[in-house]
Amino acid sequence: MVNKNPRRSEEPIWWGLFGAGGTWFAMITPVTVLVLGILAPLGIIDAEAMSYERVADFVTSFIGALFVIGTLALPMWHAMHRLHHGMHDLKIHAGTLGKVLCYFVAGFITVLSVIFIYMV
Template identity: 75%
Template structure:
């Protein structure tokens, strides 16, 4: 029995994968339904989605975190899925593919943070 097993970083990526998949499955459809169907049909008053109100929401800490999570978590999910799909398709990119996939997710997460909190 190996008394000093090698540590894996995979739980971190699987955690972000799971969080992104859950967010994309539960929150994104509701957001699309409200913003893409209820508001255009007039079921929700369009004044509720005025620029001033939306800007106030997004610049609040809760709104900013919501926007960042809406962008970042599904991106981590997608990049983790892409990384493992490439392996399944016999494109063995090794560590370079892993670093590239997670770099894209981290970069877009960073951009989301910068654009939400610096604007």
């Protein structure tokens, strides 16, 4: 029988953030690590391109701020959603408290990343 009045769920919000974080972590983070962790230290990228002034200008621009917030916040939402469902799979039923705690940590990191952008 079809339920004509289904109960609304907030789960699509968490799955959306989970998917966005996983996609960011799989596609953007490796390029960021390559550029900042390998190419710049080896001198393949000009040191002037990574000067404090240029990096600060990038981070304080709109697109740079979105990049930094995405780099910090989206993988955290992915990780916390995975942790929440992983605990359930391991038969660790933390209930609503576990869910709130996981998503609070991700939200806290998101807020900290936004504050970080405004402080720069």
